[in-house]
Amino acid sequence: MRKKRILVAPLNWGLGHATRCIPIINALQEEQFEPVLASDGAALLLLEKEFPHLPGFELPSYNIKYTQSGSNLKWKMMWDSPKILKTIKAEKKFTKKLVEDYNLSGIISDNRFGVRYKHLKNVFITHQLNVLSGSTTYFSSKIHRKYIKKFDECWIPDAPGSKNLSGILGHLPKTDETIKYMGPVSRLKKEELPIKFKYLILLSGPEPQRTILEKLLLEKFAGTSENILMIRGLMDEKKQLIGPTHITIENYRFGRELEEAINSAEIIISRSGYTSIMDLAKLEKKAFFIPTPGQFEQEYLAERLMNLGIAPFARQDTFQLSLLKDIKNYKGLKNISCSNKLRELFTLF
Incomplete structure (x- = not known):
């Protein structure tokens, strides 16, 4: 049949x-x-x-x-x-x-x-x-x-x-x-892996705001020494790009590779898109959100998670590295059974 x-x-x-x-x-x-x-x-x-x-x-x-x-x-x-x-x-x-x-x-x-x-x-x-x-x-x-x-x-x-x-x-x-x-x-599964990255930056969303956030974060993190992985969210052929020595820059990861990257990162920095939130909840991660400017949905979700004591956020035009210190005061995302x-x-x- x-x-x-x-x-x-x-x-x-x-x-x-x-x-x-x-x-x-x-x-x-x-x-x-x-x-x-x-x-x-x-x-x-x-x-x-x-x-x-x-x-x-x-x-x-x-x-x-x-x-x-x-x-x-x-x-x-x-x-x-x-x-x-x-x-x-x-x-x-x-x-x-x-x-x-x-x-x-x-x-x-x-x-x-x-x-x-x-x-x-x-x-x-x-x-x-x-x-x-x-x-x-x-x-x-x-x-x-x-x-x-x-x-x-x-x-x-x-x-x-x-x-x-x-x-x-x-x-x-x-x-x-x-x-x-x-x-x-979520297509991802939680796994206990050794921490390889202090921060995993997950970029996504339509242009030009995706590129604006990418440039902002590279500029902010350029003078730091933390081990960082940035996934740009671009489906281009060239997977890995050259950046500062402490920042690994890749265009994309999918499937098992993406799952491994998130599980092996201590803190996730991303847009507060709903799919990202579902993924990070499944993997029970600590996160810092930067909503896409003008997208009321993402602003609402980020503010809601902050008010629930789950994750902090900042608007794109006010983001500073010092704000990341607030993460320790939040409980992180949890899987909804x-x-x-x-x-x-x-x-x-």
Whole structure:
């Protein structure tokens, strides 16, 4: 009997959406489904490196780019909305062709609104039932949930109830039966390894803010003597670059290599993206967060973790090395014990 083919399509906005789909793709294979992969840019490259044996397709790109000034990001996204709507329409057309060409049985879309097909079961993955956007939060959340309603189910990569990672982002006072909590997902596993690096810097996210933070941290750490590993979050061919003698600079690590790097680092410095938080919670790491300027979601998550006594943070324009001393006063991230619901959720297909 032919295995059912399930399309898995993460958004290309940094690498977080793609990396959190990795355990879902692995689970699909374990449950005897045949995943078909689709994305664009660095997200697609990452999935192709992780799963070279699976078919992968390039979807129309949203070309999401940040502004130099974080305060202008919301208005730029509103200005770009006609282009985004055009991409959603192109996604729907491309998805229809994939359904027909590959005889798909279901679709899992991670934040790609146009990747759905009316004659199949469609799943939307997000940790944002509330989309924080400052003074326009009510409207951005309402629009987002309107799109989510077009899918058969919405899977939230978090635990239900008060002990959770996403806070108000992934939890509403009341939800219907189409909202399912799958538990936090991570492709990484905790392992007790000797500490090789004082700091592991994990860079990610759209340009130009990724590069701005990279230059800032290299400048700040250049005069120190601590052993540091910086992973730039770029899927370029050249893996290792030349930097100061005490700083190892690599474009990327994935799979076992990334898992080993995080487990062997004492402290992680990264954006407060939700996928990064899930990974660091799984590995129970001490962390310092620097939210992407203008991204209300990351600012909320960083502030929430600080208020819970879990990890400190600083805004990009106020970061100083002296702030890292505060880490000792925080308890660090902990794994949320929540039974993984993937096998149960896959019965939809």
